[in-house]
Amino acid sequence: MEHSIRKAIIPAAGLGTRLLPATKSHPKEMLPVGRKPVVHHVVEELQAADLRQILIITGRRKRSIEDHFDADPQLMAVLEEAGNERLLDDLAYLEGESRFFFTRQSSPKGLGHAVLLAKDFVGDDDCVVALGDSIIGGGDPAALLRRMMALHRELDAAAVIAVEQVPPDETFRYGIVAIDEDEPVPGQPLLMTDVVEKPPRGVAPSNLAIAARYVFAPSIFSALERTLPDRRGELQLTDAIRLLLRAGEPVYALMLSPEQKRYDVGNFESYFQTFIDFALADERYGYLVRKYIKSIAYDL
Numbered sequence: 001m002e003h004s005i006r007k008a009i010i011p012a013a014g015l016g017t018r019l020l021p022a023t024k025s026h027p028k029e030m031l032p033v034g035r036k037p038v039v040h041h042v043v044e045e046l047q048a049a050d051l052r053q054i055l056i057i058t059g060r061r062k063r064s065i066e067d068h069f070d071a072d073p074q075l076m077a078v079l080e081e082a083g084n085e086r087l088l089d090d091l092a093y094l095e096g097e098s099r100f101f102f103t104r105q106s107s108p109k110g111l112g113h114a115v116l117l118a119k120d121f122v123g124d125d126d127c128v129v130a131l132g133d134s135i136i137g138g139g140d141p142a143a144l145l146r147r148m149m150a151l152h153r154e155l156d157a158a159a160v161i162a163v164e165q166v167p168p169d170e171t172f173r174y175g176i177v178a179i180d181e182d183e184p185v186p187g188q189p190l191l192m193t194d195v196v197e198k199p200p201r202g203v204a205p206s207n208l209a210i211a212a213r214y215v216f217a218p219s220i221f222s223a224l225e226r227t228l229p230d231r232r233g234e235l236q237l238t239d240a241i242r243l244l245l246r247a248g249e250p251v252y253a254l255m256l257s258p259e260q261k262r263y264d265v266g267n268f269e270s271y272f273q274t275f276i277d278f279a280l281a282d283e284r285y286g287y288l289v290r291k292y293i294k295s296i297a298y299d300l
């Protein structure tokens, strides 16, 4: 039988300081994008990619994430009694085949530290990591993960990492990868030679930024255990990927295709843009939003 990946990890324990005060007592992963919280979009993408065992790494002030994915018989009974089919449909996600697991990162010691907490959950399997504050949009949202998982299997890779092109003057904000090719082609695996977390201006090895989705072989966990904390005391996932590369393990980047887009909800500028795009695309309310935006656009 063909071995396929079933387990996914959603790190969602970060402090979200760039979104204060909205995130003072509310997880950024629960901010609404259109009619659903950000992390709900992420879970739907994983489900569409047939990933049914989902571990969410939560933390202090993040309990509402657990509540969101927990069945609520009382609420269902009220809606059933009222005959509210539409809202019952909207809550059908609670009855799917997915199994949700939760673990807490007591203090946010970095993305690498959060992923390492999933070690026992993953065991000897391959797994997907999908950041809880980033949505992949465009056409079929699961197409990217499906392609990444297929490449991971075909190439017997240690990791396949989604990347997107960013403007050269913005590379200092991201994890940037170095690859073994001059002209990266979307959809094709790009052999990685290095990765640098937030390189200072002018020294980035490329303009390809890590785009919130990863497929890993279990060797990522021993690499994380060997990784030293950075200057701020945080364990960086990119440093562990670097160790994989140093050990000669095959690590590939996959560039998003032109119709795919990574929506990062970690700062207000991109959160607002993301909300507008999803509100416009909403099948129930999009036409009203479009009408409203057209009515005010003239004066902007």
Ligand code: UTP
Binding pocket: 011, 012, 013, 014, 015, 016, 017, 018, 019, 029, 057, 105, 107, 108, 109, 110, 111, 113, 114, 131, 132, 133, 134, 266
């Ligand atoms: P970010 O790098 O955006 O960090 O995390 P942050 O701490 O959430 O936000 P700021 O910088 O304070 O505004 C990317 C993803 O990794 C998770 C976050 O929840 C987010 O989904 N993360 C980050 C953790 O789970 N644990 C951490 O220690 C750090």
